[in-house]
Amino acid sequence: MRMVLALASAWTVTACGTQEVTPPAVHIIPQPASITTGQGVFKLKSGMTIAADSSLERVADYLDQTLRNTSALQMERAEAGEAGNINLRLGLDHPSREAYTLTVDADGITIQGATPRGVQMGIATLRQLIPLDSRDSRIPYVTISDAPRFEWRGALLDVSRHFYTPEQVKRFLDLMARYKLNKFHWHLTDDQGWRIEIKQYPLLTERGAWRKLNSQDSTCLEMAAREENPDMLLPQELMRVVDGDTLYGGYYTQQEIRDIVAYAAERGIDVIPELDMPGHLMGAQQGYPWITCTGESSWGKSFSSPLCPGKDSALMFVKNVYSEVFSLFPYRYVHLGADEVEKTNWKQCPDCQARIKKYDLKDENGLQAWFVHDMERHFNANGKQLIGWDEIVEGGLSPTATITWWRDWAPTAVPTATAQGNQVILCPDFLLYLDFIEQPNDLRRIYETEPTTYRADWNLTPEQQRNIWGVQANIWCERIPSERRMQYQALPRLLALSEMGWSRPEVKSWEDFEQRFAVQVDYFDRHGINYRIPTLTGFNDLNVFVDTAIVEVKSLLPNITIRYTTDGTTPTAESAVYQEPLTVTESRTLQFRPFRPDGTAGETQKAEYRKEPLSAARTLPDEEEMETGIRMMYHEFKGRRCEEIADAKVVRRYTLDSITIPSRIHEWLGLIYSGWFEVPTDGVYTFALTSNDGSRLWIDDQLIIDNDGPHSEIRKTGQRALAKGWHEVRVEYFDMNNGGMVSLQWAPPGEALRTMTGFMH
Incomplete structure (x- = not known):
């Protein structure tokens, strides 16, 4: 097993009049x-x-x-x-x-x-x-x-969906401080709970801070049982029984808020509170339902019923709330939220329609923009400046507003805002939402991302690039019920983020970061900090061989033990230890699992090994009429499985150079790509299919990669033994209106993965 670990220098010196000693190596993150x-x-x-x-x-x-x-x-x-x-x-x-x-x-x-x-x-x-x-x-x-490259190096912790005690928040701040993350975005309120004491409105915490177990809690408990993972259980200290009902929750008193803010300041961290509105406000409606248009707390088509911006009383309510918040947080920036607003009620509300008419607003979108600007005036009058999610760009930005860009599928927000001179904080959900399950290449992808050119089509000028204020990772806690699970989701990706935000490109090196990260893990182990063992490498999801396969498993960490099975069972602490490369001569499935020194098990990885002959080259159907590129069929599709796409109505046909989504289509969609590609020589070829949501890859009518189902960005790899000549390729893909992406890479024998092009159809 190849382990990656930096070794201290071998020379010895004399220092401070003491005996000869060997200086420890320097392994600092961020570099x-x-x-x-x-x-x-x-x-x-x-x-x-x-x-x-x-x-x-x-x-x-x-x-x-x-x-x-x-x-x-x-x-x-x-x-x-x-x-x-x-x-x-x-x-x-x-x-x-x-x-x-x-x-x-x-x-x-x-x-x-x-x-x-x-x-x-x-x-x-x-x-x-x-x-x-x-x-x-x-x-x-x-x-x-x-000195830092970017001024804003942030981390968001969502304490509404699941609550974290003051001591747990402080431990998170300690972790941030160790890696020079200097902005703590504290998501204090949402539909699932109100977590900050507001003295003028005591029902916000008396009622809004507690809830009966919801679907998110049930999902966590189901995962805890299915995976035998206690980190997915709800902490008992956050449960109480009221009138026979079991309630979950908690909140911070204003004194606890002040204490945490001071604790952060000692460590060089500014705290940015977010009380999300006008949407995501059901936590407040539990005690004060009159702030909605209907006087009731309910769900709309996609999101919860929002605040009623047509009522002066509702506006006064939220301004009074924020006035108390301003006194608790000395940093001049405060986050309004303003994302994912369900506007159906506004269309039917006489008060909202009167507000639209009074201010000559175009529609309900204009009403949301009016609300954001009205709140910004309140912020400014109290010496604060507004930050909002990137949806606020759609209603026009004031010169002092800052956006937090999260929607990968709304890329124009960044060039629009930076061209106007507004500051932008980057936290794209496909890359920096740490609640998403970490995928094999995520750590390196975060580390090597250049923020100012995250999207090539931005084409930001040097002046616009200077308006990129920094980067931030977000930890949304719908499925993160405990501190240990939160640490597991955050680490080690938070370390890659710290170097993205602090270190300049010329001093960065992935290979060097691997070594420095391996040393940092010792700190986690000694201090009881949970973390995800990085994905084992050296194999694909599907591995094909003609005669014999040599399995060489690799790990970033030197302190783990890898155990494996060959009978389809999950490796345990009693399973065989991987100590040297394995030889496989017949088709079989291997399962590998890393274990930390304290016995904590990592995720099980399955590797199918398939022995097969070369797939014979195929004859092109009509070579003289073949055209360059791959054919793509765009289907009107709202399903959840790739196999259903072909039955959906075809909207349009495209010819593309590679497996991508044309910029002109978005939202719900189903795509089927088909064509031919030429193999230069006999051998085993590797393919990598990445998508958000589901996808499948077929080579010569054989399923090679099954990446199906609704999910965030996941890359899967597979192989096929191919003879020299032409072969058929088919990719199926769908997106469920959440900013999808799909790409296909391949690698001839002994070469690195690269984008697959050169198709014919």
Whole structure:
């Protein structure tokens, strides 16, 4: 088994008058702008001193606390005017407020920042330089000069769908701080629960913070039973019985909010509250149903009934709510939400129609835009600036509004907003929604994504690129009921995000990140932080061979044990250990499963090995009349299985160079691609089919990849043994109106995957 692990340098040096020692290797995430290592170590010990500029006393307190909690080091404070073993200073001349330098030499450790926030970023780096073993506090001599690429490096935590206690939120903030994520987007309210105390409206939490178990809870409990996974259970401490009904929930008092905001500030993190409106507001309607158009809380065709923007009383309600919120959060940015609004009630509401007429609005979409602008005026009057989901672009943006772009299927929002000079935060759902189950290539895909060219058709000018404020990962918790499950969904992808946001392209390397990530896992293990073991590699979903197959399983992590079975059963802690490549001579299915040092099992991966002869080349039906490209049939389709597409009405025919979705079609659709491709030589060819939602690949009338059913973006791989010559290809694909995508890659024997082109039809 090939394991990837960076080894420390082999040379030894003498440092601080002590015996010869080997400096620990430097493995920092996110990768700093500049690192120069020296030949020596500084031994940090309890009883040493911290000296800080007078304006950095609170930062010094945080450093002291961190060293005590994570490294068992008891530090003292240097006398005023004296140097310490660790020195925290201001005065760095740099345009970024988060810039810092960190120097470790024989005299000690010095962190200098452009502002206190820069010193906090330097402390995050120092934390990763200190060995995890409390008996070993050797820090290598090093000089680091560093500053972030993007100002906004965020993470969203949804505490409405499932609730997280104040201590759990603080642990999440600790994780963010370690990797220099500096914006905590706190999704505090939604249909499933209201999580923030508002003193003027006590029923928001008395009723809105508690619910009977819903379909999301049932899904979690079903997964817990099916997968024997306790992380999918609802925490019992969040349950209570009222009048015989079992209720789930919780909320934060205003004092708890202030405490968490202060905790985040100590770690260099700004907190951005989101109370989503005018839609997603059912949590508020449990206690105050009169804020809707009908006076009742209900569901529309797609989403819950929204606030009634035609009622002055409803507008006053939400403004009063936000006025209390403003006093709790010192950061100047506040998130309004404003996504996924069900407007059916507005069409039938006399108050809404009167508002539309009064302000000469075009329709209900114009009414939503009016509401956003009205709330923005309230924000501005209270010294705040508005952020909203990218739907707010559709109603026109004020010069100071910021959008959070999440809809991969609404790409024009980014060039539109940036061209107008508005700031944009990128959190595309296909890439950075961490509640989606991690797919085999996701970690590398996040790491290697260039934010400013995420979509080639944006064609952003340099000025527009400067309006990309940063990036953010979102953790929506419909199916994440516990802290351990939340950590599992977030890690390791959150580390790739941190480097996307902080590090400049010229210092990034996937191979180097692999090594640095493997070292970070030791920190997770020691501190009881859950994480997903990255997908094992070295095999496909379907593996084809003609004579013999050699199975070489690979892992990013050096600390895991891989177990496997050959009888179709799920590997357990008693199954055979994979220690060397396996030889397969007959068709069979292997199942592999990684185990962490503490025995925690990762996900089982199935690999089918199929022995088959070469598929003979086929004769083109009418070579003289063949045309270049692959034929695509666009069907009017609203099903959930690929096999049903062919029976649906054909809307239009296309000829394409590759397996893509033409830009002119979107929403519900079913597509069938068919054509021919030429194989240059005999051999086993690999195919990779990626889609959101379902897809299937057929080669010479044989199903090679079954990626069917509704799902987020998933890539599956398969192989076929093909003789030199022409072969038939067929791809079926459907999208359920959620911003679909489909692509097909292939690789001749011994080559890397590339987009499949060169079709005939």
